[in-house]
Amino acid sequence: MDLTLLYRGPLASCDYDCPYCPFAKRRDSPEQLRTDRECLERFAGWAADQTGDRLSVLFTPWGEGLVRSWYRRTLTELSRLPHIRRVAIQTNLSCRTDWLADADLDTLALWCTYHPGQTPYDRFLAKCRDLARRGVRFSVGIVGLPEHLPHARRLRADLPEHVYLWVNAAEGHTYDDASAAPWTALDPLFPYSRHPHASAGLPCRTGESVVSVDGDGTVRRCHFVRAELGNLYDGSYRTALRPRPCPLAVCDCHIGYVHLETLPLYDVFAGGVLERVPARMPVMRPV
Template identity: 70%
Template sequence: MVPPRHLTILYRGPLASCDYDCSYCPFAKRKDTPAQLRADRAALERFVGWVREWRQGVSVLFTPWGEGLARSWYRRALVELSHLPHVERVAIQTNLSHRVDWTDGADLSRLALWGTYHPSQVPYERFLGRCRDLAERGARFSVGVVGQPGHLEAARRLRRDLPAGVYLWVNAAEGRAYTDAEATDWAEIDPLFAYSRVPHPSRGLPCRTGETVVSVDGEGTVRRCHFVPTVLGNLYDGSFRATLGPRACPLDVCDCHIGYVHLEPLGLYSTFAGGVLERIPAAWPPPKRG
């Protein structure tokens, strides 16, 4: 099959270390050995080299298990990729624990950050300061929280203090069933919370993953997404190209934004037009009521 004119890649290398200790994260405070860090750096540099040579349109979202921006090689990769003419968007999921002045070297028309606020892990003013710093630099970013009951007031405060143009999303806490009243509280912060509130039935439904969107690990193994283990080929030997094509979802449900945003019946490519990777709705900020 001829590769799509534009390919979106979700890249997740071996990095698993994080400087936070969130109770809802299995990788909290995990440390990589020096050898593991060297392997992650080498894998990332190989991937960036592949993108550099890829001559069709491409967008990249880094979704590390750990905190990528604490590592210099991720910051360098984001800057370099943002300057490649065939890269439409390069983004990363991050806790924003690291300084953001490195973004001065990037093409801010292509770089984007997906930040997550963890109230138990960072002083509020420090996190808000990072967001304000990004906004002053003209960087494109969203921020969000996990919808734990104890996070509600912190999320409300953050919504009040953030610039109106910054979208604040809410991820439903894994395994939590929200009452309608609870869901209403979260929807006042994130009008799109309903998409995260419950898992989406997906088996047999058309999804862009495996056709124009793929997941790639540090070895270059290509899968349709992070949640379906079936291997489609390898990035570096080109074997993945012949396997790209329309395919239905094989899973019963999809409950993660980086998965269900590509599920075609939900129509979220229209909702997030121009901001699918960084989770920014096209119509944001919404018009004021009244």
């Protein structure tokens, strides 16, 4: 079986204080961190044992995972397993990068986000260039707030040409054609993020070949639909895997709507769906 898993454990602490994030500067207690580590190690052990399946894994922690040794170790170890097709994580890239020397870079990838005001620009850019030198597959993105536009333009100019810069529509922010145009000039795929996608009753790969898993092993079709399909560790989720339409009115998050069968994004991101790396760099057009 080919299966993609979106794993989100209890970790909620982050070293950044982004005003648009509800988990900014949240601190997990030592006990919460121990629980997160135990949950992640249990999940990694399960994934390692599934040698009869082909797995792809995206870690989507509420907090920042790569500042924790257990996330770096888990990505490294899973990347070396032959039945793991891809292992990736969403990160603010505040961690060091030398740990990547031990990973299989044919399997591991990073989804990186730049948060202006949270880290010096030159430090973030240096880490991106280091990833490129190491041959790491990665994308870089930014939230499309008006005050972020000059930062995004600078980043696009300074990043290696082969690195895709994506733009996420800011939550609660609307874009008319004029305000969307400069973001689309930077990221020609921004129109997919600009508006929520009507999804009610439409076919989606989640619940069939893509599932969400929490720290207890509870399996859901995706992060945004709370109905449970079973548990990862007792195998009960397997009998629930089947095609099913989306029960929600709209889907407005990339990690959700990328799996909608009515959108062409599996072709756009062929080979890089989890790390948000397109098969071909989209053509930029100046405005």
